[in-house]
Amino acid sequence: MSLLNEIEPLRNEALHALTAAADLAALDQARVQFLGAQGRVTGLMKQLGSLPKEERPAAGKLINQAKTEIEAVLDSRKAALELKAALPKEPTDFTLPGRRRSVGRLHPLTQVTEDIVRSFRRLGFAVADGPEVEDEHHCFDALNTPADHPARDLQDTFYLQTPARPLLRTHTSSVQIRVMEKQKPPLRVIIPGRVYRRDNADATHNPTFHQIEGLCVDRGVTVGDLKGAVEFVFKELLGDDVKLRFRPHYFSYTEPSYEIDFTNSLVRKLGKQWMEIAGCGMVHPQVFENVGYDPETWSGWAFGFGIERLAMLRYGVNDIRLFYENDIRFLGQF
Ligand code: DAH
Numbered sequence: 001m002s003l004l005n006e007i008e009p010l011r012n013e014a015l016h017a018l019t020a021a022a023d024l025a026a027l028d029q030a031r032v033q034f035l036g037a038q039g040r041v042t043g044l045m046k047q048l049g050s051l052p053k054e055e056r057p058a059a060g061k062l063i064n065q066a067k068t069e070i071e072a073v074l075d076s077r078k079a080a081l082e083l084k085a086a087l088p089k090e091p092t093d094f095t096l097p098g099r100r101r102s103v104g105r106l107h108p109l110t111q112v113t114e115d116i117v118r119s120f121r122r123l124g125f126a127v128a129d130g131p132e133v134e135d136e137h138h139c140f141d142a143l144n145t146p147a148d149h150p151a152r153d154l155q156d157t158f159y160l161q162t163p164a165r166p167l168l169r170t171h172t173s174s175v176q177i178r179v180m181e182k183q184k185p186p187l188r189v190i191i192p193g194r195v196y197r198r199d200n201a202d203a204t205h206n207p208t209f210h211q212i213e214g215l216c217v218d219r220g221v222t223v224g225d226l227k228g229a230v231e232f233v234f235k236e237l238l239g240d241d242v243k244l245r246f247r248p249h250y251f252s253y254t255e256p257s258y259e260i261d262f263t264n265s266l267v268r269k270l271g272k273q274w275m276e277i278a279g280c281g282m283v284h285p286q287v288f289e290n291v292g293y294d295p296e297t298w299s300g301w302a303f304g305f306g307i308e309r310l311a312m313l314r315y316g317v318n319d320i321r322l323f324y325e326n327d328i329r330f331l332g333q334f
Helices: 003-020 024-035 040-050 053-086 108-122 173-182 223-238 265-269 285-290 307-315 320-324
Strands: 187-196 208-218 243-251 254-263 275-283 299-306
Touching: 003 024, 003 040, 003 053, 024 040, 024 053, 040 053, 108 187, 108 208, 108 223, 108 307, 173 187, 173 208, 173 285, 173 299, 208 223, 208 307, 223 243, 223 254, 223 275, 223 299, 223 307, 243 275, 254 265, 254 299, 265 307, 275 285, 275 307, 299 307, 307 320
Parallel strands: none
Antiparallel strands: 187 208, 208 299, 243 254, 254 275, 275 299
């Protein structure tokens, strides 16, 4: 058979072999077989010399064409097989559930705090803040709480070993003093914050919890104003069916002082008549003296209550410790 007649079948054979190669190794074998230094296409080239001189250019051209074609198929086949090798062995299951990104949310105590703050803002109150590490002056003395008062006992208060700021505040009332020392009356502030007491943790106690404090100072402020403001906020928080009761009580920084009890359907569901929720009263004239306000000119009311207690009732949580464990199965429910 003449060399010219061999070109076309060899080209077809080569293209077939390349196309049939199932993986990169097989493809490379085919490449070596046809295009390698000892390969069959290369072999044809070498035989050109045996042709009569006038037939050589045409034959050379045909062989080169075939070679170019084979190389092109080799390249595209190689690219396809490389891609296939890079893909996962198992087919992708598009019906598998996707990975969900879970969205965070506010802690239930933050939500309740924000609701309370929002209600008081509508009454014109601004938010104030103060240090958790306090001195006895702001936490007790300026609030008229004498040195022999049980609240100052080592049993109840965490004392630090530093001389300047010796304790962790036991209530947010300390910030009332800080605000009045800095600002001139009239003022309306609300103070959410963390407080500390030497309690053992159980279902209703924790050594740290949160309070919200309110203070309103102006000319001619009365107990009626106190009741009106507190009733407005508790109705917003707990619904219109809430009833409040002001029971006479004693706090050293207010006179008169009250404890606020409330009731609603939630409280009655717990089998109770009333639940104690807050302390409040009219700011004691001595407290005004202590911060340099003239008690003849100014009067005011104040209150303070625990946020956890309210959140537990609102959400039906029966153990205060759940708020601090940061278990997302719990936190995800709010
Ligand atoms: N400080 C009190 C407590 O921790 C709560 C309180 C009572 C705050 C009466 C007040 C107040 O501002 O007037 O139990």
